[in-house]
Amino acid sequence: MPRYFFHTQNGDRIRDDQGEDLPNVDAAREEAVTVLGEILRYRSAGFWDTGVFSVIVTDAEGVTVVSVTAKASQEAPQGWALADADE
Template sequence: MPRYFFDIFSEQATRDEEGEELADRETAREVAIRIAAELLPGHSRQLARTGRVAVTVRDAEGAVVHELECRLTTRSPAASPR
């Protein structure tokens, strides 16, 4: 089975050196989504501060096969016409 690595970009970059053996790229994508969902509640300050939390999936050769990025975009309310 192929090995995939899940790097996390939040308060600091964390490179996955161990990886995980998974059936295929689609399964690696599902794992990345699960990791991001677990990260967000604990990284809300980071998301508010930098506007970004991400999980990058690499294959055994180091090629990025998925990148899941959560961004916070804040918009000011438009001035209401009078």
């Protein structure tokens, strides 16, 4: 079973030297989202201090296989708008 490593970055880089055995990249993607969610839940309001938090997943050779990032902002994403209730 392949081993994947879940590194984090929020201004500081935290390297995962242990990794986790998972059946495939799809499972690594799921785990990356879970890890990011747990970090955001743990950091809570402190997330606003860093503004961006990433989980970067690499394989045993160090090749990035997936990355997921959460970004905090006072601005709405470009192109975002609420649909009018009458439409």
